[in-house]
Amino acid sequence: MRLLRMKPGHGEIVLAEGDVEVPEQEQELIEAFRRELDAGMWAAVPTATPGGRREAELVKSFDEVPRDAERVIFFPRAAGGAPPAAR
Amino acid sequence: MGLPLGTATVVLVVLLWELARPTFKRTLTRLHLLWREHQRGRIPAGYDPGRERRAEQRARALLRSCVSERDWAMYSDLGFLHVWGGLGDHGRGSGAAYAYLIYPHKPIVAYMPQTGELLNEYCVAFPDLTKPYGSSRLPDSDDVLAKWMALTADERRLVGEANMHLPGRQVDPDRVRRDIARLRRWEQQLAREPIQPGGGSGSDGLDPDNIRAA
Numbered sequence: 001m002r003l004l005r006m007k008p009g010h011g012e013i014v015l016a017e018g019d020v021e022v023p024e025q026e027q028e029l030i031e032a033f034r035r036e037l038d039a040g041m042w043a044a045v046p047t048a049t050p051g052g053r054r055e056a057e058l059v060k061s062f063d064e065v066p067r068d069a070e071r072v073i074f075f076p077r078a079a080g081g082a083p084p085a086a087r
Numbered sequence: 088m089g090l091p092l093g094t095a096t097v098v099l100v101v102l103l104w105e106l107a108r109p110t111f112k113r114t115l116t117r118l119h120l121l122w123r124e125h126q127r128g129r130i131p132a133g134y135d136p137g138r139e140r141r142a143e144q145r146a147r148a149l150l151r152s153c154v155s156e157r158d159w160a161m162y163s164d165l166g167f168l169h170v171w172g173g174l175g176d177h178g179r180g181s182g183a184a185y186a187y188l189i190y191p192h193k194p195i196v197a198y199m200p201q202t203g204e205l206l207n208e209y210c211v212a213f214p215d216l217t218k219p220y221g222s223s224r225l226p227d228s229d230d231v232l233a234k235w236m237a238l239t240a241d242e243r244r245l246v247g248e249a250n251m252h253l254p255g256r257q258v259d260p261d262r263v264r265r266d267i268a269r270l271r272r273w274e275q276q277l278a279r280e281p282i283q284p285g286g287g288s289g290s291d292g293l294d295p296d297n298i299r300a301a
Contacts, residue, residue, distance in 0.1 A: 004149070006213075006229040009138055009220030011145025040216075044236040046153040054155045056236035058244070073149075075225070075233040080250035081194060081210030081257075 001065075003032050005041065005074040012073070020067055033062045033072065041074040133221040146228035153232060156282050162228075165269055166190070168235055172197065173242050188266060189234045191227035194257050195249070203267050205254035209246055 003015040016032035018025030037043065037060070044056040045065055059065050065072055151159045154168070162168050172185040185206060188196045194208035213233045214223040225233065237245040254260045 006146070006149075006215075006225050006233065007142075007219055008215050008222050008224050008226070009135075009142050011142040011226055011229065012149050042237070044240055046236070052155070054153065054158070055239040056153070058237070058240040073153075073232075073236065075229070075236070076213040076215045076223075078211050078213060078233075078237055078245055078248040080248060081212040 001029060001069055002071045003029060003036070003074065004071055005036060006076070015074070030062045033065075036074045037061075040077055042077050044073050044075070045069045046071070046073065135220070138220070139226070143226045143228060146226035146232070150228045150232045150235075154235065157277070160277075160282055161270075161273065162231065165266065165273060167266060168231060169270060170235065170238050173239075187238060188263065188270075189231055189238070190258070191230050192224070194252070195234060195238070196254065196258055196263050198263070198267065200267075203264060205260055205263055208252045208254055208256050208258060209249035210252060210257065211245065211249035 001020055002017045004012040005015050007013050015036065016029050018029050020026045020029065033043065043059050043065075045059055046054065046056050047066075048054050057064075057066075059072070150162065154162070158168055168189040170187045170189060171183040172187060173183065184199065184201075185197055186200050187209075188198070190196070192212075194210040196208055197206040198204060199206065211234065213225055213230060215225065216223055224230075234245070254263070
């Protein structure tokens with residue numbers, strides 16, 4: 001599993017990489033995961049349905065990440081873009 | 088001998104100046120505008136076009152690895168993504184009552200595919216407040232991917248975070264209608280010539296002009 005983070009001026013960077021079946025590596029993944037959530041990032045796991053449809057799943061803890069997920073992508077949390085129109 | 092030569096030189100200089108003057112004025116105006124933008128802080132001090140281009144290439148590769156081949160071909164050819172709405176009675180899919188167009192660094196536009204009627208603009212951004220290179224702005228394709236992931240994963244949450252406006256607030260409605268028409272033509276073309284696995288719909292997806300045009 002790889003934890004990736006989108007970064008301005010760079011594209012994605014690899015935060016951590018490891019096998020979730022290896023306890024030490026899983027622990028590193030969990031810690032990196034928590035750091036990003038604590039920094040206010042959103043985490044998404046790209047998925048594919050049996051019908052071939054591509055989607056994503058937002059996860060709020062490492063426990064929610066499917067064990068067979070190849071990657072988790074972190075990105076800054078959404079914020080309203082333009083100010084509301086004046087009334 | 089000296090007088091004609093001098094006169095010819097003066098005439099030549101004046102002619103050259105008249106020819107070069109428009110270009111000179113344009114260059115001066117552009118430099119002035121750049122300087123003003125820089126003063127306003129819109130262009131980060133550490134802005135590097137080469138680095139931004141490489142970042143965008145990485146972002147495009149990541150986007151391509153996440154969406155379907157059809158969606159990737161759409162983005163490459165048209166410069167935006169189309170996502171069906173999932174909050175209606177029919178759920179997400181081609182029978183949905185509404186859909187979204189996702190543009191890089193522009194609001195998400197909701198519309199009704201059956202009629203082409205524009206519904207709303209959802210202004211949403213993903214600012215990285217750490218500003219690693221002086222800017223909080225993700226590469227274009229990362230912005231599209233962030234919107235796509237958030238929309239397909241938790242549409243209600245993303246819409247809740249966004250500022251909703253009537254159509255035309257930031258995106259020209261005529262342009263959106265043209266894009267919807269382009270999308271229909273593109274889908275008809277795709278029905279005639281399906282995407283080959285690992286290929287695209289005639290584009291390798293490296294045409295940034297399409298993205299800029301969006």
